[in-house]
Amino acid sequence: MSATTRHAEPTTFxxxxxxxxxxxxxxxxxxAAVVCARLGMWQLDRAEIRGGADEAQAQAEREARAPQDIGDVFAPQTSFTGELVGQQVVARGSYEPDGQLLVVERAIGEEVGYLVLTPLRVTDTLPSTPGDDAGEAAPVLPVVRGWVADPDDAAALAVPTGEVTVTGYLQASEGPGLGGQPAGRVDAISSAExxxxxxxPIWTGYVVLADAEPADAAHSAGLELVPTPTRSGSGMNIQNLAYAxxxxxxxxxxLFVWIRLVRDEAAGDGPAPVEPVDPAEPVGEPGAVTQQTGASAAP
Structure with missing residues (x-):
C-alpha cells in the first residue's frame, strides 16, 4: 500500500x-521586504532630486518671462490659483505708509526677522475693476517690500511717496493668523484679515518686491529683498513617488503572505505526511477481521 497523507492537527498561531x-x-x-523598502527609499531620493530639478527649471522659465500688468493676470477679490505663484507682475500706484505692517517670525536663511508689508493703492487696473466708477476706494495690493532683522530698523525706513511702479513675484494669500500681536504687527499675510x-477691494495674493521705479531708498538703507517665492510641495517628482x-x-x-501562511498552518489546512502502512499488518481490530472471514466462509 502506498503512503497516504492527512491534514495537520490545528494548533496556535x-x-x-x-x-x-x-x-x-x-x-x-x-x-524581500527589506529589499523592497530600500528600493522605495531610493525612488524617494530620486523623486526629490528630479522634483527639485524640475521646479528649478520651471522657476527659471517663470523668471525669464516678461512681467505683466497685475490687472491682466487676475482681478482683486478673485481666486488665486497655484500656477500664479512666481508670476512676474507690474503694478502702479501709491504706497500708504499708515497701513504698513511687520510680519513677525519670518526667516531668511538661518536668521529670523520681520517682513515689511506695505499696502499699494493701485491706480492702473482694468476698467471693470471695482472702484473705477462706483466711488469706491481703488483696489489695494499687499506688497512685501523686504525683510529686516530688527523691528526698530523698519521704523527708521522711509516709505516711498508719490506714484511708484513696482515689479515683483506673486504669492498666494496665507490663512488667518493666531492674532495677539502688538499694534502694527501681524503673524500672517492674510488678505481676509x-x-x-x-x-x-483687495487681491487674494501679495507681491514680493523685486524692483521699483523710482528706486526704493529703503533698500540701500538696510531693507533686504526677499527671495523669489516657490510653490509649496512642488519639490517631488510624482512618477518616482508612485514607484516608491x-x-x-x-x-x-x-509580510502579509507569511502571516496568511501561518494562519493556514495553525488552522491545520496544510497536509502532513503519514508513515506507510505495512501490508502484512491487519487493518482494524483482529476480532473484526475474524468475524468478517467467518461470515465469508459460511455457505
Missing part, C-alpha cells in the same frame, strides 16, 4: 509561526 519551515520562510520574506485694516509607493506595497505584501 504562535506554535505554527515557530515551526522551522515557517521561520525559514519568514527569513526569506523579511529579506488685511481687508479689515485696508479699505477697498509600489515598492513599499510589495514589501508589505510579502
Amino acid at each position: 504562535l506554535r505554527a509561526a515557530t515551526r522551522p519551515r515557517m521561520l525559514a520562510l519568514l527569513a526569506v520574506l523579511l529579506l 488685511l481687508l479689515g485694516s485696508w479699505a477697498g 509607493a509600489q515598492w513599499w506595497i510589495f514589501g508589505g505584501f510579502a
Whole structure:
C-alpha cells in the first residue's frame, strides 16, 4: 500500500509561526521586504532630486518671462490659483505708509526677522475693476517690500511717496493668523484679515518686491529683498513617488503572505505526511477481521 497523507492537527498561531519551515520562510520574506523598502527609499531620493530639478527649471522659465500688468493676470477679490505663484507682475500706484505692517517670525536663511508689508493703492487696473466708477476706494495690493532683522530698523525706513511702479513675484494669500500681536504687527499675510485694516477691494495674493521705479531708498538703507517665492510641495517628482509607493506595497505584501501562511498552518489546512502502512499488518481490530472471514466462509 502506498503512503497516504492527512491534514495537520490545528494548533496556535504562535506554535505554527515557530515551526522551522515557517521561520525559514519568514527569513526569506523579511529579506524581500527589506529589499523592497530600500528600493522605495531610493525612488524617494530620486523623486526629490528630479522634483527639485524640475521646479528649478520651471522657476527659471517663470523668471525669464516678461512681467505683466497685475490687472491682466487676475482681478482683486478673485481666486488665486497655484500656477500664479512666481508670476512676474507690474503694478502702479501709491504706497500708504499708515497701513504698513511687520510680519513677525519670518526667516531668511538661518536668521529670523520681520517682513515689511506695505499696502499699494493701485491706480492702473482694468476698467471693470471695482472702484473705477462706483466711488469706491481703488483696489489695494499687499506688497512685501523686504525683510529686516530688527523691528526698530523698519521704523527708521522711509516709505516711498508719490506714484511708484513696482515689479515683483506673486504669492498666494496665507490663512488667518493666531492674532495677539502688538499694534502694527501681524503673524500672517492674510488678505481676509488685511481687508479689515485696508479699505477697498483687495487681491487674494501679495507681491514680493523685486524692483521699483523710482528706486526704493529703503533698500540701500538696510531693507533686504526677499527671495523669489516657490510653490509649496512642488519639490517631488510624482512618477518616482508612485514607484516608491509600489515598492513599499510589495514589501508589505510579502509580510502579509507569511502571516496568511501561518494562519493556514495553525488552522491545520496544510497536509502532513503519514508513515506507510505495512501490508502484512491487519487493518482494524483482529476480532473484526475474524468475524468478517467467518461470515465469508459460511455457505
